[in-house]
Amino acid sequence: MFKxxxxxxxxxxxxxxxxxxxxxxISFFMLSLLIFPLSxxxxxxxxxxxxxxxxxxxxxFSNLIALxxxxxxxxxxxxxxxxxxxxxxxxxxxxxKCISHWLFCGLPIAIxxxxxxxxxxxxxxxxxxxxxLFLGTAILTLIGSPISAIMxxxxxxxxxxTFITLPFYLPTIIFGxxxxxxxxxxxNAEIYLLLAILSLGIVIFPILTxxxxxTVIN
Amino acid sequence: xxxxxxHRFANPNKFLKVIYPFKKISLYMAVFxxxxxxxxxxxxxxxxxxxxxxxxxxYIHVPSAWVSLLAYIMIFFFSLMYIIWKFxxxxxxxxxxxxxGISFTLITLVTGxxxxxxxxxxxxxxxxxxxSFLVLLFIYMGLIFLEKAFKFSNNGDISFAYISIIGAINIxxxxxxxxxxxxxxxxxxxxxxxxxxxxxxxxxxxxxxxLGILFLFFFLALTNVESAxxxxxxxxxxxxx
Amino acid sequence: MxxxxxxxxxxxxxxxxxxxxxxxxxxxxxxGGLVIIKGNNGTGKTxxxxxxxxxxxxxxxxxxxxEKKKIGYLGHHMGLKDYxxxxxxxxxxxxxxNSKVNSDKIIKFFSLDKFLYKPIGALSFGQKKKLxxxxxxxxxxxxxxxxxxxxxxxxxxxxxxADAIKRHINKKGITILSTHDQTKLLNIxxxxxxxxx
Numbered sequence: 001m002f003k004x005x006x007x008x009x010x011x012x013x014x015x016x017x018x019x020x021x022x023x024x025x026i027s028f029f030m031l032s033l034l035i036f037p038l039s040x041x042x043x044x045x046x047x048x049x050x051x052x053x054x055x056x057x058x059x060x061f062s063n064l065i066a067l068x069x070x071x072x073x074x075x076x077x078x079x080x081x082x083x084x085x086x087x088x089x090x091x092x093x094x095x096x097k098c099i100s101h102w103l104f105c106g107l108p109i110a111i112x113x114x115x116x117x118x119x120x121x122x123x124x125x126x127x128x129x130x131x132x133l134f135l136g137t138a139i140l141t142l143i144g145s146p147i148s149a150i151m152x153x154x155x156x157x158x159x160x161x162t163f164i165t166l167p168f169y170l171p172t173i174i175f176g177x178x179x180x181x182x183x184x185x186x187x188n189a190e191i192y193l194l195l196a197i198l199s200l201g202i203v204i205f206p207i208l209t210x211x212x213x214x215t216v217i218n
Numbered sequence: 219x220x221x222x223x224x225h226r227f228a229n230p231n232k233f234l235k236v237i238y239p240f241k242k243i244s245l246y247m248a249v250f251x252x253x254x255x256x257x258x259x260x261x262x263x264x265x266x267x268x269x270x271x272x273x274x275x276x277y278i279h280v281p282s283a284w285v286s287l288l289a290y291i292m293i294f295f296f297s298l299m300y301i302i303w304k305f306x307x308x309x310x311x312x313x314x315x316x317x318x319g320i321s322f323t324l325i326t327l328v329t330g331x332x333x334x335x336x337x338x339x340x341x342x343x344x345x346x347x348x349x350s351f352l353v354l355l356f357i358y359m360g361l362i363f364l365e366k367a368f369k370f371s372n373n374g375d376i377s378f379a380y381i382s383i384i385g386a387i388n389i390x391x392x393x394x395x396x397x398x399x400x401x402x403x404x405x406x407x408x409x410x411x412x413x414x415x416x417x418x419x420x421x422x423x424x425x426x427x428x429l430g431i432l433f434l435f436f437f438l439a440l441t442n443v444e445s446a447x448x449x450x451x452x453x454x455x456x457x458x459x
Numbered sequence: 460m461x462x463x464x465x466x467x468x469x470x471x472x473x474x475x476x477x478x479x480x481x482x483x484x485x486x487x488x489x490x491g492g493l494v495i496i497k498g499n500n501g502t503g504k505t506x507x508x509x510x511x512x513x514x515x516x517x518x519x520x521x522x523x524x525x526e527k528k529k530i531g532y533l534g535h536h537m538g539l540k541d542y543x544x545x546x547x548x549x550x551x552x553x554x555x556x557n558s559k560v561n562s563d564k565i566i567k568f569f570s571l572d573k574f575l576y577k578p579i580g581a582l583s584f585g586q587k588k589k590l591x592x593x594x595x596x597x598x599x600x601x602x603x604x605x606x607x608x609x610x611x612x613x614x615x616x617x618x619x620x621a622d623a624i625k626r627h628i629n630k631k632g633i634t635i636l637s638t639h640d641q642t643k644l645l646n647i648x649x650x651x652x653x654x655x656x
Binding site for chain 1: 367371392
């Protein structure tokens with residue numbers, strides 16, 4: 001079973017590498033970061049402290065963009081069907097998909113974001129930004145996965161997916177932005193809350209995704 | 219036992235007959251209670267010592283807020299029951315509620331902002347309750363769009379059910395997070411452990427109004443369900459013919 | 460010689476959107492049997508195959524006498540990725556099925572060696588279909604469920620696939636396939652036909 005999991009994960013990672021999806025979402029992150037300074041006017045970045053919200057919004061949208069592709073290709077060419085007929089458990093597939101999605105649309109953003117923050121605003125203490133993004137992008141992936149599975153049933157899925165998923169992302173955004181803003185606070189309640197949501201999400205959302213995928217395939 | 223009972227009413231034709239008297243009763247009750255309640259609220263109840271006459275907006279605002287929350291809870295339970303027992307009737311009911319829920323949410327938001335202007339000085343404040351209601355409005359919108367998008371697809375029912383369940387998991391978290399984010403609104407004053415803090419002269423019309431709006435909600439929901447069942451009948455005839 | 464019963468189907472009924480697709484289909488398949496499902500478009504051939512693998516909910520009885528995981532199914536979608544090469548495809552499914560079949564034999568049989576290192580996106584439809592048959596052979600399954608295996612193929616490849624099916628049946632495997640055109644290629648004495656109306 002573990003061997004199968006590794007094989008599927010490898011295939012997903014390769015797919016992300018080769019088909020431009022992953023690079024696209026990272027570059028989209030950088031591009032949307034560019035919009036904020038331009039729309040806020042010249043030289044106001046440090047005073048208004050918008051870099052952290054800007055990074056979070058950019059992370060959110062680059063995650064959303066890649067979300068649509070999560071199960072789409074495997075569903076369209078029937079790979080999911082063959083997995084399910086030959087008794088490969090859906091949980092393996094869902095976990096592999098979530099991990100590969102996060103490795104390409106979450107982790108790189110969490111690594112790049114502190115650097116961006118340093119370059120744009122000169123803020124050097126960015127550990128909390130990294131930590132909250134590290135947890136937050138994982139939550140975004142987990143929440144997105146069942147909704148992405150549901151949307152397989154319709155043809156015009158991109159805009160619908162964005163509209164339905166965004167309200168569910170709000171808690172993560174709120175806690176994430178607040179958690180990365182307080183640099184001198186010793187309590188860090190927001191990070192604990194993010195951890196709580198993450199641990200709940202790891203339990204609930206993959207199960208939901210498995211159930212949904214089973215009904216969608218039929 | 220319960221399952222058998224549900225089975226008996228799960229037949230759409232039977233269900234139509236069952237709900238007909240309920241529909242009539244809730245219509246009459248709604249008209250009666252709303253009339254009495256509005257009379258009481260607008261003419262006989264005392265003005266607030268701080269907010270004077272504007273407090274009368276509360277008699278619409280608060281009941282419709284309650285009902286719009288109740289509507290989501292009902293969607294959640296019907297979807298859950300559909301996933302567990304797979305009776306198409308449940309999802310039929312659940313699918314008809316969002317459009318009513320969104321109307322009450324809109325009423326809540328509009329009356330709230332009208333009430334906010336004289337008391338807080340602005341139409342909109344980014345405070346916790348207002349924001350979470352705005353989020354609720356968008357979740358309702360999402361549900362309605364979803365239903366429309368899946369109209370020509372096979373698994374629209376199950377998708378709707380799962381989305382509403384994901385929403386139900388998320389709404390408390392959203393509420394909590396928005397509370398965390400900011401709070402300015404007055405704390406809950408009716409549902410409290412140590413009894414309501416609102417005066418009885420204002421509480422009575424409030425209760426009457428909320429019952430009236432509740433019955434109005436039931437009437438609208440039942441009417442929608444009835445028309446949905448009829449529509450489904452016509453569609454299935456088209457399939458055969 | 461008495462053959463072992465592998466599959467028995469009794470009074471199978473399938474519904475879609477509250478509309479009955481087919482009703483009361485019963486047949487039995489023994490070792491080395493070939494079942495051809497015939498029917499016009501929209502009569503539910505694919506749904507029948509799906510209900511046999513347990514993908515679609517149905518009423519009636521479908522009794523497999525072997526492990527259900529080992530059903531080899533080949534449908535309209537072939538499960539091929541454009542960016543993979545044929546070799547990677549075979550290696551991947553070999554790993555997934557944990558199979559010990561010699562893949563060189565399969566490559567030789569379907570003469571895949573001409574395009575083994577090409578990306579699948581560059582292959583023609585017939586080549587893709589041949590490649591997807593390789594997945595079936597890798598599974599070492601006794602049962603093949605084939606949905607329209609002959610569609611979009613030229614005569615030579617049709618013969619090749621018919622050959623593969625015959626070989627499979629000679630090894631006491633069973634094949635259930637749906638088609639709406641000729642079945643002259645498959646002249647096997649165990650052949651039985653199921654018509655869906």
